[in-house]
Amino acid sequence: TQLLEQSPQFLSIQEGENLTVYCNSSSVFSSLQWYRQEPGEGPVLLVTVVTGGEVKKLKRLTFQFGDARKDSSLHITAAQPGDTGLYLCAGARRRGSTLGRLYFGRGTQLTVWP
Amino acid sequence: DTAVSQTPKYLVTQMGNDKSIKCEQNLGHDTMYWYKQDSKKFLKIMFSYNNKELIINETVPNRFSPKSPDKAHLNLHINSLELGDSAVYFCASSLSGPTRETQYFGPGTRLLVL
Numbered sequence: 087t088q089l090l091e092q093s094p095q096f097l098s099i100q101e102g103e104n105l106t107v108y109c110n111s112s113s114v115f116s117s118l119q120w121y122r123q124e125p126g127e128g129p130v131l132l133v134t135v136v137t138g139g140e141v142k143k144l145k146r147l148t149f150q151f152g153d154a155r156k157d158s159s160l161h162i163t164a165a166q167p168g169d170t171g172l173y174l175c176a177g178a179r180r181r182g183s184t185l186g187r188l189y190f191g192r193g194t195q196l197t198v199w200p
Numbered sequence: 201d202t203a204v205s206q207t208p209k210y211l212v213t214q215m216g217n218d219k220s221i222k223c224e225q226n227l228g229h230d231t232m233y234w235y236k237q238d239s240k241k242f243l244k245i246m247f248s249y250n251n252k253e254l255i256i257n258e259t260v261p262n263r264f265s266p267k268s269p270d271k272a273h274l275n276l277h278i279n280s281l282e283l284g285d286s287a288v289y290f291c292a293s294s295l296s297g298p299t300r301e302t303q304y305f306g307p308g309t310r311l312l313v314l
Contacts, residue, residue, distance in 0.1 A: 116301075117301050119301065119302065119303075121305075123241075126307075126308075127307055127308070128204075128290050128292075128305035128306050128307050128308050129243070129290070129305045130305070131302060131303070131304065131305075134299075134301070134302050172241055174243065176243075176301075178300075178301035186231055186233075186248060186256075186294055186296070186300035186301055186303070187245055187248070187256055188245065188301055188303060190242065190243040190244070192240065192241065192242050193241045193242075195241075
């Protein structure tokens with residue numbers, strides 16, 4: 087069962103454009119992480135959001151956790167070729183649980199052309 | 201100063217063979233994980249150890265056997281390799297407690313079974 091649905095699956099844009107990636111679920115999550123994975127490497131953690139409605143900014147990246155903690159979005163302003171990669175959202179059902187099980191979305195492959 | 205390291209990075213082997221993948225982390229974390237990423241980039245947890253104790257064991261064939269000699273190491277042994285085992289295997293680690301879901305990934309081991 088896929089708990090987290092990411093959209094779009096693929097995104098190809100020109101340098102300078104803005105974009106938004108969505109991560110949706112019918113389940114409530116205690117926390118949600120966003121990772122970026124480049125070819126041949128492991129996922130690298132970008133941010134963790136834990137409070138409903140929380141907004142976090144990382145330079146040109148803005149992350150938002152939905153009020154009901156069922157969804158999240160990643161917005162990139164003025165995308166650059168260096169932003170190219172696979173963006174993964176991952177959610178935990180219970181904060182600080184003894185298990186730490188993460189449920190991953192299927193990812194959004196972003197390509198930014200110069 | 202590598203945080204989470206895995207060996208080997210590439211593994212090509214014949215069907216029916218037995219192979220092992222090793223993982224080490226120097227972050228001082230006490231929880232380690234094995235994930236499998238399929239050809240469509242979907243990441244799914246396989247196992248998790250906390251202080252050498254198995255705490256997550258997903259529905260994985262019993263040909264896969266994890267072993268944690270200490271909390272900084274987690275190995276994965278695979279018996280009787282099958283074609284469907286071809287994938288990228290990622291090790292990850294985190295610190296138990298409220299931030300257990302914030303996980304750090306290794307570079308991955310690309311397994312190809314011929």
